[in-house]
Amino acid sequence: MDVATKTASLTVAIPTYCREQVLLETIHHIISLNVPGSEILVLDQSASHISYVQSELSRLHVAGQIRLIKLNQPSIPKAMNRGLIEASHDLVLFVDDDIIPEPDLVRAHLSAHALGKGRIVAGRIIQPWQEGVDFSQDRIFHFASLQSREIGDFMGGNFSLDRHEAITLGGFDENFVNVAYHFEAEFAHRWRAAGYRIIFEPEACLHHLKVPSGGTRTFGNHLTTMRPDHSVGAYYFYLRTSSGSSTLKSIVNRFFGAAATKYHLKHPWRVPATLISEIRGLIWAARLARAGPRYGYVRDREEINVSI
DSSP: OOHHHHHOOOEEEEEESSOOHHHHHHHHHHHHHOOTTOEEEEEEOOSOOOHHHHHHHHHHHHTTSOEEEEOSSOOHHHHHHHHHHHOSSSEEEEEOSSEEEOTTHHHHHHHHHTTOSSEEEEEEEEOGGGTTOOOTTOOSOOTTOOSOEEOSOOOTTEEEEEHHHHHHTTSSBTTSOTTOTTHHHHHHHHHHHTTOEEEEEEEEEEEEOOOSSSGGGGGOOTTTOOSSTTTHHHHHHHHHHOOHHHHHHHHHHHHHHTTOSHHHHHOGGGHHHHHHHHHHHHHHHHHHHHHOOOBOTTSOGGGSOOOO
């Protein structure tokens, strides 16, 4: 690691929603990385916490170990936009609120950015079912891979970028509501269209715990619900990033593919609910697309309550 990287710093931003003990554990893991000069933003979209969690969050905030920012409503892209606004450093690393980072997570992100501007650094993410698996012989890319490369997309739970470059593009589109499915893909589409790159760096590694409660799991299981929370983002993405027959093909494939799963073969009575969910999501997405993208970096700051 060169001298410039050793003296560099970044903001670690943790969007969180309805997480309790695991949030505290995640924060303490990040604190233990002890990268000089860096800061930790906790972008809390939860209405409330159990008492000991709230007490510890407040203590960490007062002690200066984190900056706790309360948002009035749950929204992944809105929380991330707030992270871009509030960050004290040019580089911002976004991570999930239920993770265990490897010791060199932050340093690996900094090292990758030291190689050039105009890049998203997408870190390695090991899911619970991937623990202990040897990926050294893999040729097909996935986010637990071990080979650095340029890629076309990123996962929202472990990536870093320059906040000024992100804000210039409008930040994250807040029309990706609720589960916000495909919000990363839409941002990646704009990012690459601007001539920027997305680099996968396996040394920037974390373990995703995928806790079954809180976060996007608050919106239920996409296989069993009639709510459009999971489907609206996918259709909005197609409507925003493709055109003509390509859009129609993507929509048709999504609509029928949503009910053509192994789960539905075993539970065929769930098919009507899934199709209703898809129809509602498509209608909602069409309305959002007609209204146009909703970028968050110019919104009224009074909408956000930043006290604890």
